[in-house]
């Protein structure tokens with residue numbers, strides 16, 4: 001599974017199609033992900049003697065095939081391939097060939113901002 005926690009993804013299917021958000025939970029076994037503020041369901045908590053009951057909204061899992069990684073470099077929904085350099089395996093955007101791994105993002109984006117786009 002190529003999507004990891006804290007990736008930005010674009011939904012390409014389902015009721016939240018076209019929306020994007022940050023991955024907050026990943027279920028590797030079932031190949032499902034949950035995205036911040038998307039695919040929300042409302043759960044009603046029943047009244048009990050000790051609590052007055054409530055509604056909570058939370059993100060449910062959906063199939064990973066409904067989402068595409070949004071590349072932090074070209075800002076497009078990108079197909080991702082793996083690139084192995086020595087012992088490190090990183091995920092590369094097929095469109096711009098830049099790493100989509102969050103670890104490298106902040107430094108990579110900062111250095112890009114100083115350059116003028118051609």
Ligand SMILES: [Zn+2]
Nearest residue numbers: 071074093096
């Ligand atoms: Zn890209």
